Amino acid sequence: MSYNLIYGAWGGYGSDGSGVNSAWGLWYNTNCTSQANVSLSDPTVGHALSLALRSGNASWQFIHIQCRKDADDVYAFDGWQADGFGNIGTVYNCSGTSVNLANEFSGFLN
Numbered sequence: 024m025s026y027n028l029i030y031g032a033w034g035g036y037g038s039d040g041s042g043v044n045s046a047w048g049l050w051y052n053t054n055c056t057s058q059a060n061v062s063l064s065d066p067t068v069g070h071a072l073s074l075a076l077r078s079g080n081a082s083w084q085f086i087h088i089q090c091r092k093d094a095d096d097v098y099a100f101d102g103w104q105a106d107g108f109g110n111i112g113t114v115y116n117c118s119g120t121s122v123n124l125a126n127e128f129s130g131f132l133n
């Protein structure tokens with residue numbers, strides 16, 4: 024099975040040509056200036072993993088599903104393990120609305 028963090032993106036995602044927009048992100052504040060992230064201990068893969076609101080955004084869902092299809096075309100995966108970090112505290116979308124990540128998963132996965 025392939026493994027993927029359902030709402031994560033590597034640093035620099037807004038300029039890597041993927042089409043992902045930082046406005047789709049998860050933020051620790053209501054004005055989109057402090058993006059939620061998780062520090063990584065391995066400096067070879069970057070210093071932080073940004074948290075993007077994949078599950079609640081149709082454009083992000085489209086990009087994510089296309090990437091999954093590309094991987095499935097190359098590798099013989101039996102399925103996909105979607106994962107998250109659990110409770111990361113209160114986070115917001117760029118409209119300033121708090122986001123309940125538990126509620127976001129089911130809509131995306133369905």
